[in-house]
């Protein structure tokens with residue numbers, strides 16, 4: 001197994017109290033990892049540490065076997081692309097221009113985009129099925145389409161790792177499946193490692209190779225969905241009682257909250 005993201009004894013605080021506590025883990029290259037945990041458990045904070053937006057006060061992070069501190073900003077952006085929670089695009093850019101922004105890490109100072117960049121953008125837009133939207137304004141498309149635009153932008157960075165923070169919140173069930181299917185396809189066909197936070201435990205179960213369950217900034221467990229999604233883990237971490245159901249042996253477990 002090759003570790004594409006390695007975290008070693010990471011602790012992080014915004015001010016006084018530690019928000020992330022002694023986090024150590026390895027993310028296998030080419031795997032699909034979901035990060036679960038209650039509101040405020042540190043999921044977004046962990047993702048921001050992994051993309052160097054926040055710096056741990058203890059511990060270290062290796063990206064593609066290199067210390068994150070030693071990787072320059074543009075070089076890191078060629079390895080890791082991020083779709084942040086509720087990303088806002090302020091101006092009335094066209095969908096095409098928003099996706100092209102992902103090429104920034106590959107352009108030299110004052111250099112403008114060339115033929116190759118246009119081709120990469122076109123491919124990313126076609127693989128996320130938004131090519132037809134290219135002339136529309138980013139502010140005139142639906143939430144699901146917008147999420148696909150942001151993923152397309154991330155893809156033009158030609159990343160090894162795609163980090164996503166709550167990519168399916170605010171989407172209806174059809175778009176939720178569409179976005180996660182897309183992530184899974186990129187994972188399988190292009191060997192892009194996917195690391196995503198999710199609130200939907202059943203979606204995480206369905207799509208992930210591994211689940212990281214966070215509890216108050218600590219790792220409760222990181223393993224396959226079958227091992228992490230136990231009644232006890234869910235009750236201890238979320239404080240609700242659930243039934244675990246499997247429709248057949250090949251299917252991932254799904255949870256249903258018990259009646260009170």
Ligand SMILES: Nc1ncnc2c1ncn2[C@@H]1O[C@H](COP(=O)(O)OP(=O)(O)OP(=O)(O)O)[C@@H](O)[C@H]1O
Pocket residue numbers: 014015019037038039040041042043044045046
């Ligand atoms: N910029 C900040 N300054 C100070 N504290 C913060 C900041 N951002 C988050 N926190 C605190 O850090 C903790 C973890 O927040 P984080 O956003 O990582 O949680 P999360 O698991 O992503 O939650 P959610 O599911 O609501 O998105 C919370 O207690 C939060 O209040």
Ligand SMILES: [Mg+2]
Pocket residue numbers: 043044045085165
């Ligand atoms: Mg969050």
